[in-house]
Amino acid sequence: MIGSIIKEILGLFVDDEILAIGILAIVGLAAAITLMQRGGPTVAALVLVIGLPAILVADVLLTLRRSTRT
Amino acid sequence: MITTTFMTAVSAAFLGALVEVVEAFTIVLAVSLVRGWRPALLGTLAGFAALAIMIVVLGPVLGLIPLRALQFVVGALLLLFGLRWLRKAILRSIGLIALHDEEAAFVAHTRELSVAEQRRSDSLDWIAGLAAFKAVLLEGTEVVFIVIAVGAGNGMLWPASLGALSAAVLVLAVGALAHKPLSQVPENALKFAVGVMLSAFGLFWVGEGLGVNWPGEDLSILGFASMFLAVGGALIFAVRPRSAETA
Numbered sequence: 001m002i003g004s005i006i007k008e009i010l011g012l013f014v015d016d017e018i019l020a021i022g023i024l025a026i027v028g029l030a031a032a033i034t035l036m037q038r039g040g041p042t043v044a045a046l047v048l049v050i051g052l053p054a055i056l057v058a059d060v061l062l063t064l065r066r067s068t069r070t
Numbered sequence: 071m072i073t074t075t076f077m078t079a080v081s082a083a084f085l086g087a088l089v090e091v092v093e094a095f096t097i098v099l100a101v102s103l104v105r106g107w108r109p110a111l112l113g114t115l116a117g118f119a120a121l122a123i124m125i126v127v128l129g130p131v132l133g134l135i136p137l138r139a140l141q142f143v144v145g146a147l148l149l150l151f152g153l154r155w156l157r158k159a160i161l162r163s164i165g166l167i168a169l170h171d172e173e174a175a176f177v178a179h180t181r182e183l184s185v186a187e188q189r190r191s192d193s194l195d196w197i198a199g200l201a202a203f204k205a206v207l208l209e210g211t212e213v214v215f216i217v218i219a220v221g222a223g224n225g226m227l228w229p230a231s232l233g234a235l236s237a238a239v240l241v242l243a244v245g246a247l248a249h250k251p252l253s254q255v256p257e258n259a260l261k262f263a264v265g266v267m268l269s270a271f272g273l274f275w276v277g278e279g280l281g282v283n284w285p286g287e288d289l290s291i292l293g294f295a296s297m298f299l300a301v302g303g304a305l306i307f308a309v310r311p312r313s314a315e316t317a
Binding site: 011014015016018019020023024027030031034042044045048049052053055057059060061063064067 | 144149153154156164281282283302305309
């Protein structure tokens with residue numbers, strides 16, 4: 001019972017692994033850019049603003065492609 | 071500026087909570103119609119008690135975390151949560167996954183409890199109570215997360231709580247009058263709108279946590295919401311004909 005509740009709570013954040021990994025990769029890249037001071041927060045902002053919608057589009061198209069194959 | 075932040079926090083929490091409370095209400099109603107109000111009420115109260123403990127334990131911890139770290143972590147969680155909702159709403163709009171149907175969910179839960187009734191009638195109140203408890207706890211956890219996510223980083227916890235509470239009161243009032251699942255609520259459209267708003271908050275906060283000075287400050291949340299809305303809408307518009315052909 002508790003296990004299934006914990007599993008469902010984790011499921012609130014991770015449903016599709018590719019989307020979750022993609023989001024964390026974009027956020028991690030933005031954080032790394034800021035920490036290494038390569039361009040600073042402005043470059044990190046660009047990474048977030050371009051990367052996050054891009055990962056959403058890529059994930060939906062990938063899901064569509066997978067579904068048409070099956 | 072304050073009005074924009076206030077209104078965005080209230081409306082995001084209201085819409086998010088509306089979807090979750092409708093889902094929890096459907097299950098609690100199924101329990102109460104199959105086994106009576108007692109297990110439904112006990113399960114619901116136990117769920118609220120568990121949520122209250124969670125808030126009491128975790129609430130003060132939020133105050134100990136440095137603001138920037140809090141914004142970054144909550145922003146990242148919000149992106150995972152919001153983009154997941156947005157993706158699901160897009161896939162439902164283009165017909166790749168089935169729409170969430172409160173009427174069907176209600177029938178499924180009622181059937182589940184009726185089957186259990188035939189098997190173990192003596193322990194059914196316990197099972198029914200647990201079903202109500204789990205529904206309130208899980209959907210309530212989502213509401214608590216949404217409230218924290220849209221309110222914690224900018225001192226808008228109370229307005230966000232007010233938004234969520236209004237949604238709960240509205241659903242319970244309409245549900246009490248209708249006494250049936252609230253299947254008329256356009257759940258996918260709401261999930262799409264909430265996904266857009268939560269993703270916008272997430273993007274804003276991750277940036278704030280990294281020290282980004284967004285142009286227009288809090289107003290940029292509306293810009294990000296417009297961006298996610300445009301991207302989601304464009305995806306639905308572009309993909310729907312293709313998915314209809316393949317269906």
